[in-house]
Amino acid sequence: MPEAVFGDMDSLSGDIQARLAPGVLRPVPEQDSTDFDKCLRHIEAPLVLGYGFLGARLDHQLAAMNVLVRRPDRRCVLIGPEDVVCLCPPELTLDLGPGERVSLFPLAEARGQSEGLRWPLDGLRFFPGDAIGTSNEATGPVRLTFGTPSMLIILSVAHLNALVSGLEHAPRWPARA
Structure with a gap:
């Protein structure tokens, strides 16, 4: 219960x-607001695991991902049958092996740096409706840095533990004003 x-x-x-x-x-x-937004803004926890938000309805999935960006100070990983999604913190290190999928999707303008990706992020400007970073690949452990709370990271659900471990040691975004 x-x-x-x-x-x-x-x-x-x-x-x-x-x-x-x-x-x-x-x-x-x-x-x-959505029920997910209501939950996330009322839960005080170091990490929230959200099940059921990456299900059958695309509109609900998009709404949940929008909430991740609207509430950057509330660390949350959405867990689906195939993928895990979260807002990338200012710095994130992931222990991934070569060839593992690392997808990045901006919900607003984003610029970042990377180590351990087949296609580095350095010098790129990401923006919805323009450049996105889906289907990149790890070449080994991955380190990402971003200047704004606007980039989603999407990994295989098999890497949930690596993501949670990386988030445990990552700095947090401040609450939006």
């Missing part, structure tokens, strides 16, 4: 709500 359920509760049946222990439901009644 969950310890807390945040959201507007519009998609949680009355039957399920009745089965939850008192105090578990934490209604956030506004309709200007």
Whole structure:
């Protein structure tokens, strides 16, 4: 059973709500944000693992990825059946082997540096609708640095532990003003 359920509760049946222990439901009644956004902004944790956000509906996946960029101070990894996704911190080191897929997707302008990628990032300007960095490959351990909280990193779910380990030692983005 969950310890807390945040959201507007519009998609949680009355039957399920009745089965939850008192105090578990934490209604956030506004309709200007997604339930994922409501959860992420109310959870205080060093790392949030989000399951179910990389599922069948593309619009929900995009909304969840948008929240990752809107809440850069809330470290969160979305976990799907094939991939893991998170907002790349200012610096990230990943213990990956040669040939492993490292995809980078900007949700706003991004510039960065890299070590350990087949196609280095140095000197490139990434922007949605323009240059993106999908299907790059590790040549060994990877080190990434970015100046803005706008780049998503997408790895195979097989590298969840490497990502969590890298995030554990990475600096954090500040909250947006």
